[in-house]
Ligand SMILES: Nc1ncnc2c1ncn2[C@@H]1O[C@H](COP(=O)(O)OP(=O)(O)OP(=O)(O)O)[C@@H](O)[C@H]1O
């Protein structure tokens with residue numbers, strides 16, 4: 019779903035959130051907005067605080083500082099000493115391990131949120147039916163969780179999270195224990211559901227492919243902080259830091275030197291230029307870090323100012339993967355599979371779509 | 377006979393003999409048959425026969441013994457008292473152990489390690505010693521009366537330390553660790569995100585705990601409750617010191633006093649009755665567990681989310697500490713202080729303290745001999761029980777001999793037998809030819825063997841079951857014979873179980889009272905006999921306490937050793953406290 023800046027409604031607003039455990043700061047000074055009808059995917063390495071952030075939004079953990087506003091209503095505010103309990107927030111959440119109750123049937127798992135609110139029996143029945151329909155589990159409502167496959171369990175958890183029609187759905191790596199095929203299928207299903215219901219989803223994962231496939235926006239987390247956020251295209255094409263470049267997709271990180279190029283500047287690496295007429299701030303002679311995606315390096319026998327030797331060749335079906343040794347560093351290069359070079363060939367490299375990173 | 381049936385039968389026979397071809401299996405089966413048959417099955421049969429008025433040389437069948445359990449007031453009261461005490465202990469331990477277990481497993485209470493150590497201490501201190509401590513604290517000359525006198529000048533202290541309630545409290549102090557361990561275990565296995573999911577769904581924390589966590593730990597709760605119930609019923613030492621002196625009897629003490637009246641039919645009927653209660657409870661708990669067997673879905677389970685006690689933290693911590701003081705520290709301090717008194721009954725002044733008791737204890741010839749006896753009986757029985765355990769486990773887990781389930785069942789039979797019943801069965805069985813063991817140490821050893829075999833099967837069987845079958849197969853593929861494969865691979869891997877079996881044998885022999893009390897003869901006294909009967913004109917509670925302190929120290933050392941050997945799971949069943 020695309021959103022026009024003007025009409026975007028903020029569904030969840032997180033401001034300067036801090037959460038500490040004893041001596042660990044799991045979330046530090048993090049601010050983030052999630053808009054109605056979008057999927058925001060939070061990616062980051064294990065232990066960076068993704069689950070903690072979700073737990074704070076859900077109210078399972080009490081943050082140490084900051085504000086959280088859901089649907090225009092503050093649910094946590096340090097200054098106002100406000101903390102709404104999780105049961106008062108009407109949020110849907112799917113846990114990393116699904117957290118299906120093993121002693122309750124599929125039906126009772128999905129019906130629990132309704133029953134706990136003393137909703138009438140007929141209504142409970144019809145609502146559970148509706149959800150069973152949506153997640154396509156009709157006919158399996160009397161099974162126990164352990165009698166279901168991984169994908170089915172996942173859908174029960176989803177149904178339970180959606181049964182109260184929450185405006186916000188939190189997904190904590192719900193797909194991580196599924197095999198690759200099923201995971202891809204579920205990615206589509208969740209995206210489809212979200213389109214139909216128009217709710218805001220915050221989806222946590224440490225799988226960057228999943229992030230790319232599902233996200234309207236991606237937020238990259240590291241050590242409890244957001245390092246960059248934007249559309250998948252922005253994140254992939256313009257990573258601002260070495261970490262983001264490496265975490266989302268593959269990247270070559272190159273240490274270049276700024277030199278004079280007429281009245282402009284150029285960036286030089288291993289005796290050749292990478293970028294001419296560079297529009298950069300760096301002083302002449304200073305070092306800059308550059309990130310270049312493997313598919314943005316082209317190889318040729320005669321062109322290219324940076325020369326290297328082919329050190330490894332890998333056939334990948336539709337593409338070729340080369341390792342090019344330049345000075346003493348290896349560059350990863352991906353080309354179409356009809357460009358063929360042999361190990362030991364000397365090739366020239368041309369660089370496109372270069373990003374200066376921190 | 378129909379030819380077809382005959383042929384089929386013969387075929388079956390052939391198959392059978394074929395399966396038994398391995399000489400190892402034949403030898404093992406033979407030895408096991410002899411050992412289990414004579415040490416477990418034979419006494420059991422004698423016991424059952426005697427209860428119906430029968431014996432090997434005849435006698436007339438009658439139900440008189442059983443009728444008298446219901447008919448005679450004495451017996452009936454004992455039965456009622458037994459059920460009262462067992463229910464009381466079950467309820468009290470469930471509350472204490474359950475609450476403490478929940479605090480440790482699910483809240484941010486700060487002194488978890490400390491609590492676990494104290495609970496474990498309670499777990500290993502023999503119940504009889506807790507009973508001694510109870511008398512020393514609440515008795516007429518006890519610490520409490522002295523404290524009340526010192527502080528408030530109260531001189532008319534008349535709290536009665538002897539009662540069924542005292543038995544309930546002392547047994548609870550001894551048994552609540554079982555509940556604690558079962559509950560912390562169950563809670564640890566119950567992912568806390570299950571409760572989180574309920575809270576997200578709109579339930580309050582309390583409601584989530586009641587609807588999600590409680591039902592999930594209920595099976596463990598019930599089965600440990602049943603275990604506690606049958607453990608209490610089986611106990612002899614505690615009611616013998618805390619209830620018998622005021623004429624209150626339970627079934628175990630009733631058996632003991634009927635035995636001194638040589639009323640064998642009643643004794644055996646009472647014994648069988650007791651076994652039936654324990655057996656019934658055992659079956660019940662199996663049934664319940666089977667029905668409620670949820671398979672937990674384990675994703676990647678994380679550190680449980682701990683409930684923040686917040687402003688209640690101080691109050692709760694104080695409560696836990698008071699609990700520890702009452703249940704662990706006061707009993708330990710009571711026996712420790714008494715062990716330094718020149719004579720029990722003297723006031724607690726420096727001039728009345730001495731180290732002499734300990735010197736005296738180790739100069740006392742009978743006590744030294746009792747230590748030697750206990751160690752010898754315990755280790756000998758543990759060794760033989762280990763052999764049986766290895767044999768039965770091997771047959772159970774590594775072969776597919778027909779009837780292996782029955783062998784294991786019979787060998788595990790003594791588990792349902794209170795120690796005093798084992799003692800009664802032994803007394804009746806070994807008193808005359810063909811095997812007259814009465815009057816020798818072997819009657820005690822043989823009974824210990826029966827007592828240890830189920831424990832050894834549990835330990836060793838557990839280890840063998842977890843062993844990958846491919847390990848022994850690999851040895852055979854490398855050219856080892858079946859026997860060699862067993863000796864080189866399976867046996868070393870079960871060694872931790874055998875070693876800890878020896879220590880357990882030693883520990884049980886140190887604390888066990890009813891078996892040796894009923895079966896010892898002059899010169900064959902054990903530590904249990906000494907502990908039970910050391911008080912006389914020359915010695916008072918101070919010597920009992922000294923002995924108790926030594927036993928506690930040895931027990932702690934033994935348990936540390938078992939922990940070091942590792943591999944053998946403790947907790948849950950906690951079978952090595954099988955006491956008096
Ligand atoms: N209950 C807790 N007590 C103490 N520390 C915790 C607790 N929960 C999480 N942490 C710590 O906080 C940090 C962030 O944990 P969190 O679970 O949010 O990471 P994550 O990004 O979700 O990791 P993963 O991808 O492995 O799920 C980690 O260092 C973790 O060890």
Ligand SMILES: [Mg+2]
Nearest residue numbers: 068069114190
């Ligand atoms: Mg996580």
